[in-house]
Amino acid sequence: MTPVHFSFCSAFILGLMGLTFHRTHLLSALLCLEGMMLSLFIALALWTLQFEMTGFSAAPMLLLAFSACEASAGLALLVATARTHGTDRLQNLNLLQC
Amino acid sequence: MHPTTLILSSSLILVIAILIYPLLTTLNPNPQDQKWAITHVKTSVKIAFLVSLLPLMIFLDQGTETIITNWHWMNTAPFDINISFKFDHYSIIFTPIALYVTWSILEFASWYMHSDPLMNRFFKYLLLFLVAMILLVSANNMFQLFIGWEGVGIMSFLLIGWWYGRADANTAALQAVLYNRVGDIGLIMAMAWLAMNLNSWEIQQIFFLSKNFDMTLPLIGLILAATGKSAQFGLHPWLPSAMEGPTPVSALLHSSTMVVAGIFLLIRLHPLMENNNIALTTCLCLGALTTLFTAACALTQNDIKKIVAFSTSSQLGLMMVTIGLNQPQLAFLHICTHAFFKAMLFLCSGSIIHSLNDEQDIRKMGGLQNLMPMTSTCLTIGSLALTGTPFLAGFFSKDAIIEALNTSHLNAWALILTLIATSFTAVYSFRVVYFVTMGTPRFLPLSPINENNPSVINPIKRLAWGSIIAGLIITSSFLPSKTPIMSMPLTLKLAALLVTIIGLLTALELTAMTNKQFKITPTIPPHHFSNMLGYFPAIIHRLTPKLNLSLGQSIATQLIDQTWFEATGPKGVSSLQVKMAKTVSDAQQGMIKTYLTIFLLTTTIAILLTMI
Numbered sequence: 001m002t003p004v005h006f007s008f009c010s011a012f013i014l015g016l017m018g019l020t021f022h023r024t025h026l027l028s029a030l031l032c033l034e035g036m037m038l039s040l041f042i043a044l045a046l047w048t049l050q051f052e053m054t055g056f057s058a059a060p061m062l063l064l065a066f067s068a069c070e071a072s073a074g075l076a077l078l079v080a081t082a083r084t085h086g087t088d089r090l091q092n093l094n095l096l097q098c
Numbered sequence: 099m100h101p102t103t104l105i106l107s108s109s110l111i112l113v114i115a116i117l118i119y120p121l122l123t124t125l126n127p128n129p130q131d132q133k134w135a136i137t138h139v140k141t142s143v144k145i146a147f148l149v150s151l152l153p154l155m156i157f158l159d160q161g162t163e164t165i166i167t168n169w170h171w172m173n174t175a176p177f178d179i180n181i182s183f184k185f186d187h188y189s190i191i192f193t194p195i196a197l198y199v200t201w202s203i204l205e206f207a208s209w210y211m212h213s214d215p216l217m218n219r220f221f222k223y224l225l226l227f228l229v230a231m232i233l234l235v236s237a238n239n240m241f242q243l244f245i246g247w248e249g250v251g252i253m254s255f256l257l258i259g260w261w262y263g264r265a266d267a268n269t270a271a272l273q274a275v276l277y278n279r280v281g282d283i284g285l286i287m288a289m290a291w292l293a294m295n296l297n298s299w300e301i302q303q304i305f306f307l308s309k310n311f312d313m314t315l316p317l318i319g320l321i322l323a324a325t326g327k328s329a330q331f332g333l334h335p336w337l338p339s340a341m342e343g344p345t346p347v348s349a350l351l352h353s354s355t356m357v358v359a360g361i362f363l364l365i366r367l368h369p370l371m372e373n374n375n376i377a378l379t380t381c382l383c384l385g386a387l388t389t390l391f392t393a394a395c396a397l398t399q400n401d402i403k404k405i406v407a408f409s410t411s412s413q414l415g416l417m418m419v420t421i422g423l424n425q426p427q428l429a430f431l432h433i434c435t436h437a438f439f440k441a442m443l444f445l446c447s448g449s450i451i452h453s454l455n456d457e458q459d460i461r462k463m464g465g466l467q468n469l470m471p472m473t474s475t476c477l478t479i480g481s482l483a484l485t486g487t488p489f490l491a492g493f494f495s496k497d498a499i500i501e502a503l504n505t506s507h508l509n510a511w512a513l514i515l516t517l518i519a520t521s522f523t524a525v526y527s528f529r530v531v532y533f534v535t536m537g538t539p540r541f542l543p544l545s546p547i548n549e550n551n552p553s554v555i556n557p558i559k560r561l562a563w564g565s566i567i568a569g570l571i572i573t574s575s576f577l578p579s580k581t582p583i584m585s586m587p588l589t590l591k592l593a594a595l596l597v598t599i600i601g602l603l604t605a606l607e608l609t610a611m612t613n614k615q616f617k618i619t620p621t622i623p624p625h626h627f628s629n630m631l632g633y634f635p636a637i638i639h640r641l642t643p644k645l646n647l648s649l650g651q652s653i654a655t656q657l658i659d660q661t662w663f664e665a666t667g668p669k670g671v672s673s674l675q676v677k678m679a680k681t682v683s684d685a686q687q688g689m690i691k692t693y694l695t696i697f698l699l700t701t702t703i704a705i706l707l708t709m710i
Contacts, residue, residue, distance in 0.1 A: 009705050016701060020694035 004046060011039040026081060026088040030074045037067040102156060106164050109152045110185050110236075113193065116146040117229050124222055135221035140204045143228070147197035157190045158575055165238055165302075177298050184238035184301065188365060188430055191572070192235050195434050198564065199354050199441045200228050202557035206445050207346035209553035210452060220260065224350060227253035231355045235362060240289050240299040243363070247285065247327070250356045251278045257351060258343040270339035273639075277336040281326015281360070288319035305369050313370050317377040320367060321384070328360030328414045331388040335635045337411050338395075341403040345448030348403060353410050353444055354437035361417045361429060368426040378422050379509070385418025386512035386519075391632060393522035397529070398628040401458050402447045405530055409484060410440055412519055419516055420499045423506055427579055432495035435569045439483040439491055442561035446477040449554050450534060453547040460530065465539035470549050474535040476562045481527035483565040485598050486520070494569035496520075498582065500594040505583040520594055521601030528605040 018032035044060045047053075078088055085092045120138040124130065131137075156162055163186040171179050185193075204224065211217045230249025237243035251274075259271030292299060296307045324330065329337040340352050351357070364371070364381070371377045389412045396408035413436050420429040450466065450473060451458055467474050479490070486496040500520065503513050549555060589596070630636055664670060686693075 006709075009709075013698070013702055013705065016694075016698050020691065020698045 008039045008042050008046070012036055012043075015039060022090070024089055024091075026078055026090060030071070030078065033074065034067075034071060037063070037071075041067075102160060102162055103164060106153050106156050106162055106185070107166050109149050110164070110183065110193075111166065113146045113150045113197075114183075114229070114232060114236075116142050116149065117225065117232065120225055121222065121229070130218055132218075135204075135218050136208050139221040139225050140201065140208065143197055143201045143204055143225070147194060147201050150194045150197055153185065153190050154194050157187070163187060163190070167238070174293070177293070179239065179241050179299065181242065182238035182300070183236045185236060187576070188362070189235045191430075191434060191576070192362075193232060195437055195568075196228070196231060196235075196355055199437050199561065200224070200350060202560050203346050203350045203441060203445065205553050206349075206448065206557040207344075209551050210346055210448055211344065220257075220344075220346075223253055223257055223260075224346070227257065227351065227356070231359070234359055238301055240292065240301075240304075243366075244285065244289065247282070247323075247359060247363075250351070250359055251275065251282070251327075254278070254340070254351050254356055257347040258340050260344055260347065261342075264342070267342040270336070270342040273339050274336040277329075277333045278326050280333055281323045284319040284322025284326070285363075286319075288316035288323070291316040291319065301366070304367075308370050313374055314376050317371055317374055318380070320363060320370075321377060321380055324360030324364050324418070325384065326360065327363075328357050328418070329388075329411050330360075330384050330415065330418060331391055332384075334388065334392065334411055335631065335639070338404050338407045338631065339635075341401070341407050345403070345444055345451065348407070349441045349444035349448070352407060353440035357410060357414055358417070358433045358437075361414060361421065361433060364418075364421050365426040365430050365433075368421065371421075372424060378424060380422070381418050382422025382509055382512045385415045385420075385422055386509075386515040387415070388412070388418065389415030389519040390515040390522075391415075393519040393526070394628050395631045396526040397522060398625055400461055402450070402460050402463075402530060402534065403444070403458060405460075405526055406440070406443050406447060409443075409523065409526065410436075412523065413440070413484075415519070416496070416499060416516065419503065419512060422512070423499075423502055423508065425499070425502050425580060428495065428499050428502060431569075431572060432499060434572055435483075435491040435495045435565075438561055438564035438568050439480040442476055442558060442565055443480040443484070445558050445561065446473050446480065449473045449549055449558065450477075453549065454541050454545045457541060457545075460533040462540050463534045464537045464541070465535070466547075467535040469539070469547050472555055473549050473558065474531075476558045477534065478531055479562050479565055481531050485524045485527050485602075486594055487598075488595065489570065491565045491567070491569035494573045497594050501586065501591065502582065504590040504593055505586050517593060517597050521597040521604075524598045524601030525605045528602055528609075532605075532609055 015032045015035035019029050019036070022029040022032070041060050041063055044056075044063055048056045048059065081093070082088050085095075120134075120142050123134075123138060163184075165182065165184045165186075167180050167182040169181045171181055173179065204221065207220070207224070208217075211220055214220065227250060230246045230253060232246075234243055234246025234250060237246060255271045255275045258274055259267050261267050262271075289299065292304060295311060296304055298304060298307070326333045337352060337357065341348055343351075371381075392408045392411035392415065396405050396412065399405045399408065413432070417429045417432050417436075420426075420432065450463065450470065453470060453473075454463060457463065483490040483492040486492045488497075500516065503516060627633065
C-alpha cells in the first residue's frame with residue numbers, strides 16, 4: 001500500500017474509532033465525523049489524480065457540499081439535545097431510565 | 099344656404115352651447131357668487147328651452163329633420179368616428195320637453211335645496227346630467243350615444259349619493275351603478291358586433307346594411323342595455339332605491355329623462371327590430387312582466403316617493419310593451435307625456451315632504467287638501483293623468499297603446515298582464531291621493547306647511563298645464579307613421595277605461611271598509627310579497643354575494659391552505675416522512691456503540707485485507 005493510501009486509510013479508521021468510542025461529549029463524535037469526511041475528501045481528490053479522470057474532478061466538491069448539509073443536521077441535533085437535556089453529555093441522555 | 103336649414107342647425111347647436119356655457123364658468127378659479135345656481139344655470143336652461151322651440155316650430159311647419167356632422171374626431175382602422183348630431187322627429191320633440199321639465203325642476207330645486215351649502219355644485223351636476231342626456235338623444239352614432247349613456251349613469255350615481263353621509267344613500271348609488279353596468283355590457287356587445295359586422299357606428303349606415311344580417315345578437319344586447327337603464331324586471335331594484343337622492347334628482351333623472359334612455363335607444367334603433375320576432379317577443383313579455391310586477395309592488399308601499407318610483411317603473415314596462423308591438427312612435431309619445439305628469443308628481447311629493455318637515459310616510463300625512471290646496475290639486479291632476487283619464491295628457495298615449503295591444507295578433511298573456519297593471523295603477527294612485535289629501539291630519543301639529551313661495555308653485559303649475567294639454571298638442575300636431583286600427587268592438591275600445599274604473603271602484607270599496615273590520619288580520623302572504631318587492635332584493639342582494647364570498651373563502655382556505663399546502667405540499671411530505679422514520683426506527687433501540695463498533699471492526703478488517 002502506498003504511503004498516501006495508508007495515510008488517509010488510517011485517518012479514516014482513527015476518526016471512525018473516535019466516533020465509535022466517544023465517552024463524554026456528543027460534540028466530540030461530531031468532530032470525528034468531520035474528520036472522516038475530510039479524509040474521504042482527500043481520497044476522492046487522490047482518486048481523480050491517480051487515474052487521471054478529469055471528469056471526476058467535481059466529485060470532491062459534491063462531497064463537500066453534502067457533508068456541510070450533514071454537519072448542519074448533526075449540529076441541529078446537538079442543539080436540540082442541549083435544549084432538552086441542558087448539556088450534550090451522554091450520561092444525561094438516559095438519566096431518567098431505570 | 100336655405101334659411102330654414104340654417105335656422106334649424108344653428109339653433110340646435112346654440113341650445114347645446116347655451117347649456118355648456120355655465121359649466122365653463124365653473125372652470126375659473128375665483129369663487130362663484132351665491133346666486134350662481136339661479137342666475138346662471140336656471141336662466142341658461144330657460145333660454146335653451148325657448149331657443150329649442152324654434153326648431154320645434156320649424157319641424158311642425160315643414161317637417162324638416164337634420165343631421166349635423168361637425169368634426170371628424172378619430173378613426174379606428176376600418177371606420178372613422180365623427181361628432182354628429184341627428185335631429186329627427188324624436189330628438190326635436192324630446193329636447194324642448196326635457197328642457198321645459200328641467201327648467202321647472204331647477205326652479206323648484208332652488209327652493210328645495212336652498213339650505214344646502216353646496217347648492218351650486220348640485221346645480222352643476224344637474225346641468226351636466228342634462229347635457230349628457232341631450233347628447234344621448236341627439237346622437238347620430240353609437241359612440242356619441244355611449245358617451246351620453248355613461249354620462250347619465252355617472253351623474254345618476256353622483257346625484258343619488260348626494261347626501262353621502264347616509265349609508266343607505268351610498269348603497270343605493272352603488273346599486274344604481276352596478277345594475278346599469280350590467281346593462282352596459284349589452285350595449286357594448288351590440289356596439290362591438292356592429293363594428294365587426296357592419297363596419298360602422300353611424301346609424302344611417304347601420305339601418306341600411308342590417309337588412310342582410312341576422313340581427314338577433316346585437317338586438318338582445320340592446321334589450322339588455324334597456325333592461326339595465328330603464329329598470330325592467332331583473333335589473334329593476336335600483337330604481338326604488340334611487341329615491342334616496344333629493345327629490346329634484348328623482349324628478350329629473352328617475353322619472354322623465356334618464357330612465358327613458360333605454361327605451362329611447364330601442365326607439366332610435368327600432369328599424370333593426372321590426373322584422374326580428376325574437377326581439378319583439380322579448381320586449382313584449384319583459385315589458386308586460388315589469389309593468390305588472392312593479393305595479394303590484396307599489397300597492398303596499400308606504401313611502402310616497404317609492405310609490406311614484408314604482409309607478410315610473412310600471413310605465414317604463416308599458417313603453418317596453420309598446421316597442422314589442424312595433425309601435426315606436428306610441429312609445430315615444432308616452433315618454434313625452436309621462437315626463438310631464440311624473441315630474442309633477444315628484445315635485446308635489448317634494449313640496450309635501452318639505453312642508454311636513456321631511457316626513458315621507460303616507461301613513462303620517464292626511465288632510466292636506468285644505469292645508470296645501472295647490473299642491474294637492476296638482477297631485478290629483480298628475481294622478482288622473484297617470485291613470486289615463488280621458489283627454490288629459492296620459493290618455494292620448496296610454497289609451498292608444500292599449501288599443502294597439504288589444505287589436506294586435508300578439509301574446510294574449512302580455513295583454514292580460516298589462517290590463518291588470520293598468521287597474522293597479524288606478525288603485526295605487528287613488529291610495530296616494532287618499533292618504534295624502536283626504537281624511538284627517540295624521541302629522542305633528544307644528545309642521546311648517548308653506549306653499550306660498552313662487553319658486554315652488556310656478557314650476558308645479560307649469561307642469562300641471564303640461565300634464566293637461568301636452569297629450570292633445572302632440573297628437574294633434576304630428577302625424578303617426580303607422581296607421582292605427584280604428585275599428586274594434588266597443589269593449590275593446592273602452593278596455594283601458596273600464597279596467598281603470600274597476601280598479602278605482604275596488605280601491606274606494608276597500609277604503610270604505612277600513613273602519614268596518616271586514617277582516618280581523620290582513621292576508622299576510624300577498625301583502626308581504628308586495629311590500630318586500632317580491633323578495634327580489636332580499637334574495638339577490640344577499641344570496642349572490644354570499645355565494646360568491648363563500649366560494650372565494652373555500653378556495654382560499656380549503657383548496658389552497660388545507661389541501662395544497664398541508665396535505666399534498668410541504669407539510670404533507672414532512673408528515674409522511676416522519677411516519678416512515680418512526681416505523682423504521684422502532685426496530686432499532688439505540689445501541690449506538692455496539693453498531694458503530696461492529697462497523698469499525700468490519701471496515702478495519704476490509705482495509706487490512708486489501709493492504710495485505
